[in-house]
Amino acid sequence: MSLPPFQHLVDEHWRDVARLAHALAPGNGDDVAQQAWTQALAAYPRLTHARNLRSWLLTITHRCAMDHHRTARRTTPHDDPAALAEAPWLPxxxxxxxxxxxxxxxxxxxxxxxxxxxxxxxxxxxxxxxxxxxxxxxxxxxxxxxxxxxxxxxxxxxxxxxxx
The missing domain is CATH 1.10.10.10 (Winged helix-like DNA-binding domain superfamily/Winged helix DNA-binding domain)
Structure with a gap:
């Protein structure tokens, strides 16, 4: 089975990626979605089958959101207690x-x-x-x-x- 053109994948699943990115990284969903699409594009030529492409994209999106949270924690100044407090999760x-x-x-x-x-x-x-x-x-x-x-x-x- 051959892979569809990447643009077809974007057209079919962009909404799912955006919704998940915004749900997992409120306020930074656009950045997370952009990072997910960039990583997916880089990895796409190495895929060997077209099964479960949606799940593959959403897994990449989840990992990008977790990377974003890890980066945010790492760059938080540790001398400011207010900055260490977790921001409330937003719907x-x-x-x-x-x-x-x-x-x-x-x-x-x-x-x-x-x-x-x-x-x-x-x-x-x-x-x-x-x-x-x-x-x-x-x-x-x-x-x-x-x-x-x-x-x-x-x-x-x-x-x-x-x-x-």
């Missing part, structure tokens, strides 16, 4: 329900990444596992735990305090 600009995305932002990092890859990027657990560097079983567990937490928070946002 994607097209998020239909701000409260749900606020809850997603409060999830632990790995669960948040798994949820974004599953429900924003629409990846299956095998692709999520490849993007996160884990097993499909762990991918399922991360998504399952995150969804369970979100359900609890949506049903009962202020659980009663234990009187003891």
């Amino acid at each position: 994607p600009p097209e998020a239909p329900d701000g409260s749900l995305w606020t809850l997603v932002g409060a999830l632990p990092e790995r669960q948040r990444e798994a949820v974004v890859l599953r429900f924003v990027a629409d990846l299956d657990h095998r692709a999520i596992a490849a993007a996160l560097g884990t097993s499909p079983g762990m991918s399922r567990r991360l998504v399952s735990d995150a969804v369970a937490t979100l359900r609890l928070d949506l049903v009962d946002p202020d659980p009663p305090q234990d009187p003891s």
